[in-house]
Amino acid sequence: MQIKLCEQVFNPWQEIEQYQASLTHLAGKYGATGVFVGSMRDFNQGDDVTSMYLEHYPGMTEKQLQQIVEQAQLQWSLLDSLVIHRIGEVNPPDVLVLVAVWSAHRGDAFDASRYIMEQLKSRAPFWKKETLVSGQHRWVEKNTTGYQQESR
């Protein structure tokens, strides 16, 4: 398992390739890699957004992400997981978050990556402050509803 907070622009495909190359002991064991990449939009709630600052709670963020991935590993048969999230100044169309999971079969990969992402959005202590085209700053107050709510 690897969890990283990243202050610079990162290439999610390169990160997946590098991490997967390190999983030599799992070669031939995984039949599924589930990947979610979240990128920054240049619009939100009807306004044009030029940039964003991502505040986080150092220590707690990593701890919560670790717990979320551990919980996913208890619930599904995962062979390995990688989570990377941006912090600090972010500009569209930068990648904000990467979740990748490796499993023997696709069901576990699909379900676990969705679970990790939804839990991250409701539990990991990150906060977005947007800068609009007008120069105005505003805190994003609420994320979209989580996995349980959406699946109902």
Add this chain to the structure above:
Amino acid sequence: MSIKVRYFASLKESVGRGEDECHTTFPMPVQAVWQQLNPELAMPETLLIAVNMNYVKHDAMVEDGDELAFFPPVTGG
């Protein structure tokens, strides 16, 4: 000895501070810590609370040496 209190994001701006210290020799409910430090400001209902970086409910207790954090709903991802 004391409880270290931290505020984040929009809450940090509304209380005007990122950190506080609360001196106590006995366990206290988190609501009492909030009231002591922010007597002019009602504790927002949607507030999330963490003790030692784990989420707790609004009626949780904190004691000497704990790190208590108050913050608005999270918006990562």
